[in-house]
Amino acid sequence: MANIYDTINDLEKEIREQDVYKGLQEAMQAVANDEEANKLYNDFRGLQGEIQMKVQMGQEMSEDEIKKAQQLQKDMEANDIISQLLDKEKELNQLIEDINVAVTRPIREVYQAANETKEN
Numbered sequence: 001m002a003n004i005y006d007t008i009n010d011l012e013k014e015i016r017e018q019d020v021y022k023g024l025q026e027a028m029q030a031v032a033n034d035e036e037a038n039k040l041y042n043d044f045r046g047l048q049g050e051i052q053m054k055v056q057m058g059q060e061m062s063e064d065e066i067k068k069a070q071q072l073q074k075d076m077e078a079n080d081i082i083s084q085l086l087d088k089e090k091e092l093n094q095l096i097e098d099i100n101v102a103v104t105r106p107i108r109e110v111y112q113a114a115n116e117t118k119e120n
Helices: 004-017 019-033 035-056 063-078 080-119
Strands: none
Touching: 004 019, 004 080, 019 035, 019 080, 035 063, 035 080, 063 080
16 A cells, blocks of 8 residues: 555645646746736735734724725736736646545545435
């Protein structure tokens, strides 16, 4: 039986070799190299952190914060470099989701079998 951690390490290497991963690296480098795109990206990351803190503290976003977030989203969508980054992120997230489905299949099958046994 293979060591599962060796398999995980092999999977990591495989992900790094995928075109979708390399595309994300290139898109992120393009953002870093473009002053406007980099500012938008950093503003977005900062806003994300603020929102997460509010959620964790049980606070709601103010109307001004919602407007700011909506405008930032529009600005990001209008920036071709950021749009390319977002597209690459979606592609990589799909690969990760596919991997997650495969990895968790045995666990889902255990619960499914247990539920079928209860119903019979």
